[in-house]
Structures are given as C-alpha cells and as structure tokens.
Amino acid sequence: MGFVHHSRTAPRLENQGYLKEFPDYYELTIVNSVRESGWEEDNPFQKVSVPSDSKQRRNLQRAKNKIFEISYCNEWDWFFTGTLDQTKQSRDDLNRFRKRFSDWIRQMNHRGGDIQYLIIPELHADMTNWHCHGLLRGIPDNQIQTINGKTSWKRYADFFGFNDLQVIRNHEAVSKYLTKYITKSIDGDRGVTELNKNSYFHSQKLRMAELKKSGTCREVSSEVPIPSDTILFESDFARKYRFKKTDYSLNQLYNLFE
Incomplete structure (x- = not known):
C-alpha cells in the first residue's frame, strides 16, 4: 500500500x-x-472550492487537446453531421442517444463491421434539442447513398434521422476545425457544458x-x-x-x- x-x-x-x-x-x-x-495538503478531507467557470475552461482545453489527438492520429473517411428524428429518438435526451448510438455501432461491428467514430454533440438554436458533428471511418459502401448530389449514411437515417456526409480531403485541416468548432460551441453554451460530462464520445480502439x-x-x-x-x-x-x-x-x- x-x-x-x-x-x-x-x-x-x-x-x-x-x-x-x-x-x-x-x-x-x-x-x-x-x-x-x-x-x-494537511487536511485531505477538506474540499477545495474551484469556480465552475475556471474548471470548465480547463475541461475545454483538455477536450480540445484530446479531440485533436484522436482526429489527427487516426484515418477518417467522412465528416459527419447527424440530426435526430423525434419519431425515432428523443431529440432532447443526449444520454440516451449516446448509449443507443454506441450500442448500435458495437452491434454492427460484432457482426463483422469496422466502423469507427468521433462524435461531438451540439444543441440546436432552440437550446433544447441535439444534433451532432464528427468523423467516421469504415461505413460499408452499401450503407452510403447519394441523392441530388447529397451524400448520406442511409442506415443512420433509418435508425436516427437526417444526416450528411462529406469526404475528408485534408486530414490536418479537419482536425484543427474540430478543435475550433468545440470552442465556439461551448462558448455559446451549445455544447456539453455540464461539469464532469464529456463533450465528445468515440470508439474504444482508436489510436x-x-x-x-x-x-x-x-x-x-x-x-x-x-x-x-x-x-x-x-x-x-x-x-x-x-x-x-x-x-x-x-x-x-x-x-x-x-
């Protein structure tokens, strides 16, 4: 000990x-x-009061560093924007969406897939309902559709709602964009701002x-x-x-x- x-x-x-x-x-x-x-310190049981805004600033910096690290150290195919259809998923329940999405990917990978993700949730302008942005890799070709020049993930649309896929052409640029994006999102109180809550979620086996x-x-x-x-x-x-x-x-x- x-x-x-x-x-x-x-x-x-x-x-x-x-x-x-x-x-x-x-x-x-x-x-x-x-x-x-x-x-x-002398009294190990005495809690040190840290202003929530100060702690939030530190959490934001850690999140930015980790998001850049994850995005830059891995290969990605798509920049992803996903919305939630109220008939398929509660738009205001982020915890439920996070669990459903992660379990859904895990089930597909268990059946032989290899889909990897980095997802950053964001509130709509109504400050109640959620959508998300992120990076994806490994979506099977038969799950991707292009209609009128717009590419989307058909299987996500079936389970969760409307979405958009854009091919990543500059790896470093998209990594930097995500770090700037999360700063803007949290500064506008549209990201995950609760203390001790992650402002992003991702696959477990990323580099x-x-x-x-x-x-x-x-x-x-x-x-x-x-x-x-x-x-x-x-x-x-x-x-x-x-x-x-x-x-x-x-x-x-x-x-x-x-």
Missing part, C-alpha cells in the same frame, strides 16, 4: 516536460510547475499519441535549439512545441530532458 506525505505546502516540480509522438511530428508540452505526486518521455525538461540544448516557429502555444503556465519528424530525431529531443 502506498503512503501519502502530508505537508501544508506540497512540493512542486518545475519545468515538467511531456513528449508525445504523433504520426508525423513530436509534441513537447512543458508545464512551469506541477505538484509532486504522492503529496496532499492515441504515444507518450515517449516525461520528466524535468531543461528546454535548452546544443543538440536541439528551439526555434520560434516550433511554438504552438505559450502562456504563464505552460508552453507547447511541435517538432517535425523530418527535422528532428527522437534522440535529439530526449536531450531536452535532464
């Missing part, structure tokens, strides 16, 4: 780096200060970026200078960098860590 130290002020670790591998680049996030694992190394990062190395064009994000709390695999090796980036 592990044991927890107690101190009025938990020790902090400075310049903690997290190096992840994406399909064609490495991403390095450096956090200025994090609490050392295994430490808690994720691989964490290659973590630890104290010195950020300055003769082996790996960090030019300004590698900076993705910078704030008072953290910095994020992207290194193209064509320009940097993994061993070079390891030299950024102590």
